[in-house]
Amino acid sequence: MATRKPEVDRFSKEFGNHLSAKVGLEAVLRIRASKGLRMASYYGNFFLRSMDLLALPNVTPNHAYAVDVEIDEALTTPVVYFQTALLHTTSYGERRIRVSTLALPTTDNIHTVFHHADQIAIASLLAKKAVDRALVAKLEDAREALQHKALEIIGAFKTECTQSSSGATTQLQIPRSLQLLPLLTLASLKHTSLRSGNNVPPALRLAAMNFVLTLPAEQGVQPFSVARMYGLHNLPETAGYPDPETGLTVLPPKLNLSAESLSPYGVFLLHDGNDSFLWFGREVSPAVCSALLNVSDVRTVPSGVISFPDLSNGADTPAPGFELNFQVNAIIKRLNALCHNLWSPVTYVCKEDGEPVLRMWMMQRLSEDMDTSAPSYQQFLNQLRDKVNRGNF
Incomplete structure (x- = not known):
């Protein structure tokens, strides 16, 4: 049972x-596609009644379902269609149906396929497939399958779309539309759901797996x-202040997810959609501590889970001397809003010389750094390049 106030507030x-x-409530989802396309696999929380009908006891906001679609025969039409129909009962007892139709152009040019790929959707689907496999097989098998699929995509691009299809290259060749796929793949390998080793509690791993299986692509990755x-x-x-044109809170420049970005003189915010971390270096100036948390120095900064204070008491302008607190509050609220979920992230204070x-x-x-579960980002890129050069995919 949670006894700390921030955790109690979060649960409430x-x-x-x-x-x-x-x-x-009491929903069924039917998915259809044009001739030549077949629904092969589904990912999410559901009961499969037939190959195109899913039974959903309830449908909640921000719950996504992923589908593997296979091409059974040659597509001769310029456009293919996908249609989903969701029959459900609303909270007010009304029986309704919602139909969504998607039209996608076809092409016989492999270059077009690669240069219009959605790397976020691909990475999300690969992560869901890996988690689904981890639930029925070994965790290491799921991790290897995830890496293999990413390697197949990159290898196919080199073979089909580059002049050095059979020769070795010094750099990993990848289209602009898929430049983040290696990083997203590495981050999935280091995620709690697929992280190797015995230092991940089973309850945390299962909760993380559920997140990966159910969250939409833009939130799950x-x-x-x-x-x-x-x-x-x-x-x-x-x-931390509204943009004059959009009215949205302006976010600061993002830093690389590496310990090299941290410094003993700085305070850093890391937000992963589910929690926020405030990292305090051991030599942070008292002025920064006072403007941020209204404490005298870094030694008096509380460690662990906290309720981040609003020293301006909800005002539209910062209180004198607490401009930094006002800016950070606005930044955290904007980041929480970007997640569009039902969860309420809490903030943890992590000190450089604090609790291990x-x-x-x-x-x-920090997915760009090496740890016990996976290599660093640069090492991972080198591994992918070497395997592609050897044709080992």
Whole structure:
């Protein structure tokens, strides 16, 4: 049972969000496609009644379903269609149906396929497939399958779309539309759901697997697998304030997800869509600590889970001397809003010379660094390049 106030507040807010959310009950989902296309596999929480009919006891906001589609025969039409029909009962007892239709152009040019690929959707599907395999086979088999699929995509691009299809290259050749696929793949391997080793509690791993299987692509991969990190001690003047044109809170420049981005003189915010981490270096100036948390120095900064204070008491302008607190509050609210989910992230304070467990928990989210579960980003790129050069895919 949670006894710390931030965790109690989190549970209360999330419980209220779920009870007040608009949900569909007693739902069935049918998916159809043009001739020549076949639904091969489904990912999410459902009961499979037939190959094109899913039974869904309830449909909640931000719950996604992924589908593997296979091409059974040659596609001769310029456009193919996908249609989903969701029959459900609303919270008010009304029986309704919602139909969505998607038209996609076809092509016989493999270059067009690669240069219009959606790397976020691909990475999300590969992660869901890996988690689904991990539930019925070995975790290591799922990790190898995930890497193999990413390698197949990159290898196919080199073979079909580059002049050096059979020769060795010094750099990994990959289209602009898939430039983040290696990083997204590595982040999935380091995610709690697929992280190797025995240091991940089973309950946390299963909860993470459920997130990966059910979250939409833009939430399940970014930022839940690939976090966002910002430096707070040197924020631009415009960060944390509304943009004059869009009215949205301006976010500071993102930092690389590596320990090299951290410094003993800085304060950093890492947000992964589910939690926020405030990292304090051991030599942060007292002025920054005062402007951010209204404490005298870094030694008096509370460690662990906290309720991030609003020193301006909800005002539209910052209180004198607490401009940094105002900016960071606005940044955290904008990041939470970007996730569009029913959960309420909490904030953890992690000090450079503080609790080892908290430091390890945060460092595991620095997906560009090497750890016990996977290599660094640069090492991973080199491994992919070597395997593609050898044709080992």
